[in-house]
Amino acid sequence: MMSTIYRHFSTARPALIKYATNAAVKSTTASSEASALGALQYALSLEEPSHSWTKSQLKEIYHTPLLELTHAAQLQHRKWHDPSKVQLCTLMNIKSGGCSEDCKYCAQSSRNDTGLKAEKMVKVDEVIKEAEEAKRNGSTRFCLGAAWRDMKGRKSAMKRIQEMVTKVNDMGLETCVTLGMVDQDQAKQLKEAGLTAYNHNIDTSREHYSKVITTRTYDDRLQTIKNVQESGIKACTGGILGLGESEDDHIGFVHTLSNMSPHPESLPINRLVAIKGTPMAEELADPKSKKLQFDEILRTIATARIVMPKAIIRLAAGRYTMKETEQFVCFMAGCNSIFTGKKMLTTMCNGWDEDKAMLAKWGLQPMEAFKYDRS
Structure with missing residues (x-):
């Protein structure tokens, strides 16, 4: 078209x-x-x-x-794409803290002294309440995040998540979950519950990855994405910019994603929010450390749009640190989705009212759930 x-x-x-x-x-x-x-x-x-x-x-x-x-x-x-449409997503943390991974940027890692306490998974009714509020405010995709390495031995948790997914779907919202690594059988269970998309980020380039995470390999991440896609669930996979990487790493990051077949259905671009107590925040406090420039974000988004034309490109965590003019230029470079609402997993999020006013000024309207033509 x-x-x-x-x-x-x-x-x-x-x-x-x-x-x-x-x-x-x-x-x-x-x-x-x-x-x-x-x-x-x-x-x-x-x-x-x-x-x-x-x-x-x-x-x-x-x-x-x-x-x-x-x-x-x-x-x-x-x-x-229809240039007048934007996908509005809202994220809920359904199980916070206590993750065994050593991701240098993450407040939810049990290895990082951020003061975040591990909590039990929320009840289904709490999810429904939050999803209803998101729908009232115009969101069409509701995302659930849990701080786990993987889903091994979590049969009761899986059943509860399946119930959450089914009930949110029944409200007319698309659903996405991020639960760590999943195998083929677990992916099929989520598909049977009606899951729209599964988020599992590759975070950065293969070359830079080991400088950020050592408890899960790059290929582990790629295998989960493959398991998800083979089950018939759409893959939501992107990464984080600002992890001390080079521009060659931005290119390597896009290279991995653009050679997936199929491409990710959606591609979240996170701008690192350096959280006190994480190793990444300490590294970036060094005046000699590599600092992310806005034009690098823009180049990464534009390159991704050009080589993955069907993907939805989403401004995710860290968007609240951007001026409205910077967000506008990101949309000119191919973004067509945002997270909006109360909060990301552990960081701030631009609110619904603020975003609705901004998007109305730009002449953008929400995509309809389940109906957006990505062909």
């Missing part, structure tokens, strides 16, 4: 984006076409997403002059 505005831009700037309306590139000639066109031109010429991006192609796209990169990402967004 191609919007009227997309066609207008194609006419208005032929020197830059004449390639954006090219016919589909057949798989037998994809490599030679990509070489002849250049990575950005090739990406915009495709009529179906590619799952075979090289790091050199992504590096070329990522380092495109920022104004042109953002413009190209907006064109790609309008080609594949």
Whole structure:
């Protein structure tokens, strides 16, 4: 599909984006076409997403002059999505603290001295109450997060989560859960309950990953995503920017995601909120440490939009640290979803009223649950 505005831009700037309306590139000639066109031109010429991006192609796209990169990402967004729609998601922490993992950034790790106490899982009625409030405020996807390494030996917890998912679905809301690693059988149980999406982030590039987490491998994460997708559940997977990584790591992060088949249904982009008591906060307090720049966030979002055109790209944790103008530019670069409501898992979240006023100013409307056409 191609919007009227997309066609207008194609006419208005032929020197830059004449390639954006090219016919589909057949798989037998994809490599030679990509070489002849250049990575950005090739990406915009495709009529179906590619799952075979090289790091050199992504590096070329990522380092495109920022104004042109953002413009190209907006064109790609309008080609594949309704530019007037935004997905509103609300997140609830259903089991806080006490996680055995050693993620350097996380307030919920039992290894990090953040003062966060481990709590029992909430009751189903509490979830329904929060979901009803989210729906009244316009959210169409309700997400449940539990601080666990995995679901091994949690049969009673699984049954309760299945009940939560089914009852939230019955309210007309899409559901997403993040429970740590799941095997194929556990993923099937969640699918049977009606789960829409499962969140399991890769966090960063494969190369940088071991500097952030040692208790779970990168391949462990990829296996969970595979288990989820093979069960018929949509994969929600993204990462965190600001973990002391380089721009090559941003490229590596997008490389992993863009070579998944299928691509993630949704891709959350988190901006690190450095929490006192976490090793990451201590590392970033060093004046010599690598600090994330806003243009790096923008380049990562735009590159992801260009090479994963069907994905929903979501501004997640840390959005409250962004000015409205920064959020606006992220949407120009291809974002089309936000978390909104009371709180993220352990950090602040922009409120419903604030977000509704902002989105109305921009002319954006909520996506309908279960009805948004991502084809």
